[in-house]
Amino acid sequence: MNKPIIFLDLDGMVANLSKKILLLHNAKWGINLTYQDFTFDASGEGSLPTYNSEIPIVAFPDYLCEKHVFRDLEPIDGAIEAIEELKTMGDVKIASAPSRNADSASDKLVWVQERLGIPRKKIALLKEKWDLRGDVLLDDWPEVLRNFRKTNPQSFLGTISYPYNDLGSEILNLRADDYTNTR
Secondary structure (H helix, E strand, O other), rough: OOEEEEEEEEEEOOOHHHHHHHHHHHHHOOOOHHHOOOOOOOOOOEEEEEEEEOOEEEEEEHHHOOOOOOOOOEEEEOOHHHHHHHHHHOOEEEEEEEOOOOOOOHHHHHHHHHHHOOOHHHEEEEEHHOOOOOOOEEOOHHHHHHHHHHHHHOOOEEEOOOOOOOOOOOOOOEEOOOOOOOO
């Protein structure tokens, strides 16, 4: 019997990119913003608000161009343990979108291999994850989840609750609450 194919998104589901963005922003400006300070537009694009007249509103993607921003991300609390459990249940693969940063693809590959022990042949770096065929997708982006459901109608879909992905049960099978509880 074949094990189910389980695709995991990296940023926001396994690796704590938001925490890294906050650390970079706070260090640059000498402030202490938190997760609750993030704002999101209708497309889900995150930004950090203006703190005072000297500190501009900064869009989340502005920090994605930082050299090696993906190399030393912390895992989301419990993610490594959850992945080890998932490995006993199915064939775990990573499906992550590369960013505009030229280093993002290689940094993500290194991170996944070092932190998760998942070999290169089980890592897909692509924006259109719905082109993949699998039984499970755990992702945080509504567009990806909706389109994966269309191309994989019997699949199991799960996410972590974020302000930008308020999807209902007609799409999701599982929704983990409280993205801010990452210690």
